Amino acid sequence: MKMTLQDVLRQWRDNQARMEGVEGFRVLPNATLFSLAEKKPQTKNDLLSIKGIKEGKCRKYGAALLRIIEEQTIEKETGEEFFQEGAEKSSRGESDILSVGQFLDGVNAELSGMAARIRGEVSSVDERERVVYFTLKDEEGTLSCLIFQYQYRISGVMLKIGDEVIVEGVPEVYKPNGRLSLRVGVIELCGEGALQKAYDALKLKLEQEGVFSPERKRLLPELPQRIALITSEQGAAIGDFTTNLGRHGLTVHFCPTSVEGKRATVEIIEAIRFFQRQKESYDILVLVRGGGSLESLQAFNNEMLVREIASSKIPTLLGVGHEKDITLAALAADTMVSTPTAAARTLSFSWEKASGLLRQMEQHIFQAYEKAFLVTKYRLRQYAQNLSEQLDVYIKVQSGFRERLFLCFSKIEYALREQRQKSIFFQETLLRRFAVALETIGQSCKHTEEALHRYDPKRALRLGYSLIKKEGQLVRSVRAVRAGDMLSVRLADGRLDSQVLNVYNEEAETETL
Amino acid sequence: MTTKKSLNESLKKLETIVRWFDDQEAVDVEQGLQKVKEGALLIQESKIRLKEIENEFITVKKELEKEE
Numbered sequence: 001m002k003m004t005l006q007d008v009l010r011q012w013r014d015n016q017a018r019m020e021g022v023e024g025f026r027v028l029p030n031a032t033l034f035s036l037a038e039k040k041p042q043t044k045n046d047l048l049s050i051k052g053i054k055e056g057k058c059r060k061y062g063a064a065l066l067r068i069i070e071e072q073t074i075e076k077e078t079g080e081e082f083f084q085e086g087a088e089k090s091s092r093g094e095s096d097i098l099s100v101g102q103f104l105d106g107v108n109a110e111l112s113g114m115a116a117r118i119r120g121e122v123s124s125v126d127e128r129e130r131v132v133y134f135t136l137k138d139e140e141g142t143l144s145c146l147i148f149q150y151q152y153r154i155s156g157v158m159l160k161i162g163d164e165v166i167v168e169g170v171p172e173v174y175k176p177n178g179r180l181s182l183r184v185g186v187i188e189l190c191g192e193g194a195l196q197k198a199y200d201a202l203k204l205k206l207e208q209e210g211v212f213s214p215e216r217k218r219l220l221p222e223l224p225q226r227i228a229l230i231t232s233e234q235g236a237a238i239g240d241f242t243t244n245l246g247r248h249g250l251t252v253h254f255c256p257t258s259v260e261g262k263r264a265t266v267e268i269i270e271a272i273r274f275f276q277r278q279k280e281s282y283d284i285l286v287l288v289r290g291g292g293s294l295e296s297l298q299a300f301n302n303e304m305l306v307r308e309i310a311s312s313k314i315p316t317l318l319g320v321g322h323e324k325d326i327t328l329a330a331l332a333a334d335t336m337v338s339t340p341t342a343a344a345r346t347l348s349f350s351w352e353k354a355s356g357l358l359r360q361m362e363q364h365i366f367q368a369y370e371k372a373f374l375v376t377k378y379r380l381r382q383y384a385q386n387l388s389e390q391l392d393v394y395i396k397v398q399s400g401f402r403e404r405l406f407l408c409f410s411k412i413e414y415a416l417r418e419q420r421q422k423s424i425f426f427q428e429t430l431l432r433r434f435a436v437a438l439e440t441i442g443q444s445c446k447h448t449e450e451a452l453h454r455y456d457p458k459r460a461l462r463l464g465y466s467l468i469k470k471e472g473q474l475v476r477s478v479r480a481v482r483a484g485d486m487l488s489v490r491l492a493d494g495r496l497d498s499q500v501l502n503v504y505n506e507e508a509e510t511e512t513l
Numbered sequence: 514m515t516t517k518k519s520l521n522e523s524l525k526k527l528e529t530i531v532r533w534f535d536d537q538e539a540v541d542v543e544q545g546l547q548k549v550k551e552g553a554l555l556i557q558e559s560k561i562r563l564k565e566i567e568n569e570f571i572t573v574k575k576e577l578e579k580e581e
Binding site for chain 1: 520521524527530531534537539540542545546548549552556560562563566567569570572
């Protein structure tokens with residue numbers, strides 16, 4: 001299938017960016033690529049009318065862009081015509097002669113399409129504030145190079161004279177001195193020996209700083225749900241990871257990056273930073289890659305990347321294969337495993353463990369309750385039995401008590417009955433005796449009445465006796481009166497006053513008689 | 514996020530129930546029944562969450578690309 005013009009332009013842009021060691025949009029944004037494909041500019045002026053292309057970019061990439069557009073279209077003016085314009089003009093006359101600057105612009109425009117990957121030995125290093133200048137040499141020649149500090153830091157290589165390196169960059173003539181330099185985007189150490197040395201030195205440095213210290217490690221979250229994944233879209237790692245992740249309803253946000261070569265460092269760092277900006281949205285950051293040699297894993301031994309992982313706000317899990325030495329990025333991670341498969345299984349394990357734990361707890365809770373229920377049931381049965389026994393005892397006691405009570409009541413009843421009979425007897429006796437007493441009293445009263453009647457003075461008076469009183473005093477003897485005394489005589493039917501004429505003593509009368 | 518939280522919480526609550534049973538010298542059957550009911554509900558919810566379901570796989574666009 002034939003690529004569209006836009007695809008070809010994008011491919012060229014990505015390749016150019018890789019060579020320059022910058023992000024794609026810094027070469028040309030997608031919108032500009034779209035406009036280029038749509039408008040298909042054929043001249044410099046056409047290019048300058050495209051949004052996103054100004055004089056600088058036109059100088060730098062114009063020739064390459066026009067060439068691509070020409071190759072992809074029919075009956076169009078070529079880009080070469082544009083750049084040959086000057087030469088054609090020069091043949092027209094003196095007025096068309098180029099200035100040095102114009103000429104160098106043209107040269108640079110041509111050179112911009114000559115991005116290259118070059119191997120050589122470092123013969124000088126001059127590190128400035130913003131730029132590092134260095135020279136590469138081999139048996140045949142010397143090449144001046146420069147790299148911007150931010151790219152130099154990302155490269156993770158500390159250039160030293162004698163190092164053998166591979167650089168990627170674009171040649172360029174520096175107009176003020178006319179010197180040709182390679183503007184480097186990527187530096188890689190060359191050879192296992194140099195890489196090992198750099199690895200060991202950086203490892204020691206980071207160890208001394210405590211970057212790998214166990215105290216800094218965080219436990220991976222239980223049941224991670226939202227996973228930020230960084231790895232390559234191609235290769236076995238992504239397949240191994242997804243295959244072994246299990247089916248737990250996880251949300252995996254996958255940010256594809258290169259995982260090899262110096263571009264990998266930049267892309268992985270960008271991906272990590274992208275996820276960090278939304279750290280609340282992720283439970284874990286996973287970075288995986290298949291195994292490889294020290295050289296192929298250089299990105300994972302890059303100081304900036306290692307520090308980025310060490311300072312991640314999201315707990316990190318690295319599954320990066322290796323042959324001999326564990327990558328420094330893995331050492332800086334909270335948890336490291338040796339393969340993408342192991343990384344996936346680490347995540348999956350938490351969920352499988354949860355399933356097992358759930359089963360255990362389910363069993364435990366129901367067994368505990370069943371046991372408690374049986375214990376309670378047994379106790380209740382025992383209580384019931386005890387209660388029944390106690391009830392029997394109570395019934396027996398109550399029965400005995402009732403018998404005794406009945407006996408007591410019987411005794412009381414008997415006693416009451418006896419008392420009642422006694423009472424009746426006493427009552428009858430009393431009444432009888434009382435009647436007798438009354439009778440006796442009645443007789444006595446009668447006798448007394450009769451006696452009283454017999455001894456009633458009035459009866460004596462009625463019989464002819466009388467009572468004589470002298471001066472109010474009863475006269476019981478003749479000796480109490482004298483002749484002449486006035487006496488009061490009481491008779492039965494009245495009283496009479498009399499005067500004593502003579503007094504006669506009975507004894508004297510007797511004598512007289 | 515809600516589901517995850519609830520699963521984590523469910524497991525923690527279940528652990529609390531397990532500990533409750535373990536800590537009791539003599540389990541009160543009435544209280545135990547309440548705990549079992551609560552536990553059964555949590556287990557049911559957790560089982561639903563733990564049932565095998567497909568992962569959601571999203572390739573994210575980096576902000577840098579969005580800026581283009």
